[in-house]
Amino acid sequence: MTTVSPRQAEELAAGIRALGLACTAEQQERLLAYLALLVKWNKAYNLTAVRDPDEMVSRHLLDSLSIAPHVAAGGDTWLDVGSGGGMPGVPLAILFPERRFTLLDGNGKKTRFLTQVKLELGLGNLEVVQSRVEAFRPSQPFAGIVSRAFSALADFANWTRHLGDAATRWLAMKGVQPDDELQALPADFHVEHCHLLDVPGCQGQRHLLILRRTS
Structure with a gap:
């Protein structure tokens, strides 16, 4: 297997310290094992446009953890x-x-990769679902x-409305603040x-951006 x-x-490790996160040595090893799988499978499955493993640490792992x-x-x-x-x-x-995560994607190659990640890393709190979001x-x-x-x-908001309720928080990760997109937000979201x-x-x-349904 590809190694890091x-x-x-x-x-x-430095990035995790900078983010102020509590992350055990075992968790860091799992994060690096995930990175190794991503690098290996990306060659055939085109999982990410980022090809450099060094870039993947910041642009994928630390960005996700932020x-x-x-x-x-x-x-x-x-x-x-x-x-x-x-x-x-x-x-x-x-x-x-201690939390449960469902990973949803309509692409069979990507969900096969995610299933392999779940198995190899022993992530019992992770569920992989292949489906269009509207049909889930x-x-x-x-x-x-x-x-x-x-x-x-x-x-x-529109595609996932049926997957949450008034207590749900929608977290949208973006680059620059998307002012144009905010203007088009549905009336029942804020x-x-x-x-x-x-x-x-x-x-x-x-x-x-953290969104909520307007009650």
Whole structure:
């Protein structure tokens, strides 16, 4: 299997310290094992446009972990919509073993990769679902729904409305603050908070928008 370098391990550890996160040595090893799987499978499955493993530490692992305080403040059941290669769902599932994460994607190659990640890393708190988001019908609403570079805010809200309720928090990870997208937000959604994220090693702006349904 592809292995990670000491440099990548050091960058991850430094980034976790900079983010102020509590992450055990075992969790960091799992994060690096996930990175190794991502690098290996990306060659055939085109999971991410980022090819350099060094870049993946900041742009995928640390970027995913940057929203951890907002997940910690939420409930126990989380949905990662359009999970793709597993960001942010896999790193968050590693960091929060006491919470349950459902990773949803309509692409069979990507869900096969995610299933392999679940098996190889022993992530019992992670469920992989292959489905279009509009067709997904879980038995209960999720406490939190997160997307990373998935769609415009209006589409994110409209496509996932049926997956949450008044208590659900929608977390949309974006680059620059999407003012045009905010203007098109459906009437029954509002922005509760907009946070500027400081991701170690990442160039450019990163924002987290927290949406709620208007009761």
